[in-house]
Amino acid sequence: MGILADIAIGSGALLAAAYCMLLSRRLRAFTRLDGDVGRAIALLSKQVDQLTQALSAAEAGSAARERVLREQITAAEQAARRLELLMAADRPHAGKTTAAPPSADWSDASAEFEPLDRARAPEQRLRMTRTRTGTRA
Structure with a gap:
């Protein structure tokens, strides 16, 4: 009986030693992982700063491009208005049978006369020209 007790105690000691070795290996792996995790966090932080x-820089560049694009759009819209005015003024008068002097279209004093606002002048002139020539309003 004493020999069986000694064998049980010896085997328990061997199992405890094996368990301690297992825990030791896990602890070393955790320590290495902690160092690697710290380096990974530092690297990710640096990358976040670079991306910021x-x-x-991209936002500043896009704001400058947006401003230039808006200026170009405004210039294009003004050019389109001028072209519409030129096309409307150059279009032959549809539905007229007799040729009247060009001043005849504009010489009649109408009650609709109102001074042109400088900012809206091209649109108002185009509207008046289209109304007088009978084209789309």
Whole structure:
């Protein structure tokens, strides 16, 4: 009986030693992982800073491009208005049978006369020209 008790105690000690070795290996792996995780976090933080700087540079560049594009759109709209005015003024008068002097169209004093606002002048002239020539309003 004493020999069986000694064998049980010996085997328990061997199992405890094996378990301690297993825990020791896990602890070393965790320590290495902690160092690797710290390096990974530092690397990710640096990348976030770089991406933030790149994003702010891209925003500044897009704001400048937006301003230039808006100016170009405004210039294009003004050019389109001028072209519409030129096309409307150059279009032959549909439905007229007799040729009247060009001043005859504009010489009649109408009650609809109102001074042109400088900012809206091209649209108002185009509207008046279309009304007088009978084209689309």
